[in-house]
Amino acid sequence: MSDPANSDSRPGAKPGARPGARPGPEPGTEVDTHRWWALAVIATAQLMVVLDATIVNIALPSAQRDLGLTNGNRQWVITAYTLAFGGLLLLGGRIADLVGRKRTFVVGLIGFAAASAIGGASTGPEMLFLARVLQGAFAALLAPSALSLLTTTFTSGTERAKAFGVFSAIAGAGSAIGLLVGGVLTEYLSWRWCLYVNVPIAAIAVVGAFTLLSDRAGTRGAHGAHLDIPGVVLGCGGLVALVYGLGEAEAKGWSAPLVLGLLLGGVALLCVFVWWQNRSTGPLLPLRIVRDRNRGGSMLIMCLTTVGLFGAFLFMTYFLQTILGYSPLRTGLAFLPLTASIVIGSTQISARLLPYAPPRFLLVPGLLLGAGGLYSLTFIDTHSSYPAHILPGTVLLGLGLGLTFMPAIATGTSGVPARDSGVTSATVNTAQQVGGSIGTALLNTIATTTTSAYLAVHLSAAEKAAEKQGGLTPAQKADIVNTGTVHGFTVAIAWAAVILLAAAVVAALVITGASPRNREAAAAATGARGA
Numbered sequence: 001m002s003d004p005a006n007s008d009s010r011p012g013a014k015p016g017a018r019p020g021a022r023p024g025p026e027p028g029t030e031v032d033t034h035r036w037w038a039l040a041v042i043a044t045a046q047l048m049v050v051l052d053a054t055i056v057n058i059a060l061p062s063a064q065r066d067l068g069l070t071n072g073n074r075q076w077v078i079t080a081y082t083l084a085f086g087g088l089l090l091l092g093g094r095i096a097d098l099v100g101r102k103r104t105f106v107v108g109l110i111g112f113a114a115a116s117a118i119g120g121a122s123t124g125p126e127m128l129f130l131a132r133v134l135q136g137a138f139a140a141l142l143a144p145s146a147l148s149l150l151t152t153t154f155t156s157g158t159e160r161a162k163a164f165g166v167f168s169a170i171a172g173a174g175s176a177i178g179l180l181v182g183g184v185l186t187e188y189l190s191w192r193w194c195l196y197v198n199v200p201i202a203a204i205a206v207v208g209a210f211t212l213l214s215d216r217a218g219t220r221g222a223h224g225a226h227l228d229i230p231g232v233v234l235g236c237g238g239l240v241a242l243v244y245g246l247g248e249a250e251a252k253g254w255s256a257p258l259v260l261g262l263l264l265g266g267v268a269l270l271c272v273f274v275w276w277q278n279r280s281t282g283p284l285l286p287l288r289i290v291r292d293r294n295r296g297g298s299m300l301i302m303c304l305t306t307v308g309l310f311g312a313f314l315f316m317t318y319f320l321q322t323i324l325g326y327s328p329l330r331t332g333l334a335f336l337p338l339t340a341s342i343v344i345g346s347t348q349i350s351a352r353l354l355p356y357a358p359p360r361f362l363l364v365p366g367l368l369l370g371a372g373g374l375y376s377l378t379f380i381d382t383h384s385s386y387p388a389h390i391l392p393g394t395v396l397l398g399l400g401l402g403l404t405f406m407p408a409i410a411t412g413t414s415g416v417p418a419r420d421s422g423v424t425s426a427t428v429n430t431a432q433q434v435g436g437s438i439g440t441a442l443l444n445t446i447a448t449t450t451t452s453a454y455l456a457v458h459l460s461a462a463e464k465a466a467e468k469q470g471g472l473t474p475a476q477k478a479d480i481v482n483t484g485t486v487h488g489f490t491v492a493i494a495w496a497a498v499i500l501l502a503a504a505v506v507a508a509l510v511i512t513g514a515s516p517r518n519r520e521a522a523a524a525a526t527g528a529r530g531a
Contacts, residue, residue, distance in 0.1 A: 041209055045202075049142060050170060050174025054178035056195070057182065058182030063122075063128065067123075079247050081136040082243055084132075087237075087240035088141075090236065090284055091140065091284070093423040093424070093425055093429075094426070096148055096423075098227065101149050101152070104422075109206050109209065111134065112142055112202055113198055116131070120192040120193070131195070143429045144423070144425040147167070147413065148422040161410070173339040173398075176336070176339040180332030182332065228277075231280060238270035242262070245261075248262065254445065274287070289420060289427060295413075297507070298407075299427060301503045302428060306431075306439060307439035308371075308497070313335075318485075323382055323486060324386065337398065338395070345406075346403075346406045349402065354410065363407055363511060366400045368500075369399055370396070373396030374493050374497035411511065412428045446495055451488030454484040458480055462476070
């Protein structure tokens with residue numbers, strides 16, 4: 001029997017511990033001595049998935065010429081991936097919870113690499129489309145496994161903030177890096193290397209996963225747990241219909257029967273999915289995960305922020321290439337300051353402040369800063385220069401996104417039982433995927449309709465005024481078209497700024513969580529009172 005007089009009576013100390021001794025770790029919570037190397041493996045896998053969202057866009061024109069893709073079916077190189085990825089994320093996250101995250105992480109890596117190799121070796125359009133579907137399916141298994149491994153490896157404190165800072169920097173900056181890498185590979189090697197590049201990256205990550213990653217105790221589903229098949233059909237079917245409908249809206253318009261049918265059908269399936277999750281004994285997505293105001297609010301903020309991010313990438317890429325005449329490589333280099341700003345905002349500002357500050361104290365300023373950066377880009381015109389008119393706005397946007405992504409992802413995945421971390425991570429990824437689809441479709445529609453309205457007025461007026469001089473010259477007509485195109489871009493970017501302002505309002509009103517240090521202190525005090 002231990003001597004009470006010689007025992008440590010501090011809260012949380014084990015009975016019989018010597019005075020001044022640190023309490024040992026609880027069973028199943030031992031510190032992973034390889035955790036920072038594990039973070040490198042997880043970050044590598046996340047970078048590979050994020051890169052693929054934009055690296056193939058740069059390669060698409062070359063692939064179209066090489067494989068004989070038509071203007072009508074070339075969109076399926078992008079659509080096939082987004083449908084599989086967005087539609088299967090919830091399923092991938094729940095599978096990770098049931099069979100183990102390390103296992104699904106490795107399977108996702110191997111499958112993604114194999115699909116990339118098939119895509120790089122494509123001899124025709126059908127083979128490339130199939131490879132992109134497989135890439136999306138394995139990415140849907142890999143992405144939630146990576147994020148849930150991160151949440152179960154780094155559970156609290158300053159280390160969690162640093163780890164999420166690195167992860168969030170990659171999530172935000174990976175798309176810009178993809179533009180640069182895609183430009184380099186396409187220009188100096190071949191478009192096929194935009195797919196082949198995933199193979200060595202995945203091979204390194206697989207070796208690291210086997211040697212450095214582990215499923216921590218208690219992170220798998222309970223014995224006898226099963227997969228919610230009706231939930232899979234309803235949830236995945238609804239997401240596929242929604243993502244597909246948003247993708248088709250960009251090309252066919254929002255009033256097209258196919259688009260309306262897909263969007264309404266997707267919403268209906270998701271409503272039935274929510275109804276079923278309330279009644280299922282083993283739901284695919286336990287609704288308690290999103291009912292928490294901080295977690296649900298963070299996921300909504302991620303969705304809205306991704307709308308703004310995709311809007312900036314889409315229109316600035318078009319502006320740099322079509323208006324300023326930049327090559328793909330130079331366009332990628334132009335996004336480097338944005339990438340650096342996101343990394344600085346995530347790793348050097350958010351990661352250092354989040355342990356001491358409530359999440360909304362970072363989210364609100366970050367979103368306002370991002371909205372200000374987008375607003376500054378609404379003043380560009382056909383004569384704008386990159387250093388004077390584009391660089392300042394992209395730097396502001398990058399810092400704002402860096403301040404936003406890290407606390408949003410950390411808050412959206414915090415306080416969840418380890419057995420549900422996979423599907424929670426999948427829900428965060430789904431919010432980003434749906435936000436990207438909405439951003440691409442909605443903002444592109446705004447840009448095209450604004451440009452059409454501008455040209456309908458100004459082009460006809462210019463043609464009438466030039467009738468006496470023999471009509472508009474090709475250069476004059478091109479200048480009016482370019483001006484109208486840029487006008488459409490700036491109006492769409494202004495709406496993206498408004499969406500970030502709406503996200504700032506959500507952060508201010510919905511996110512009420514305390515800083516991690518305060519939560520830990522409150523938990524310790526509660527434990528002391530209970531003792």
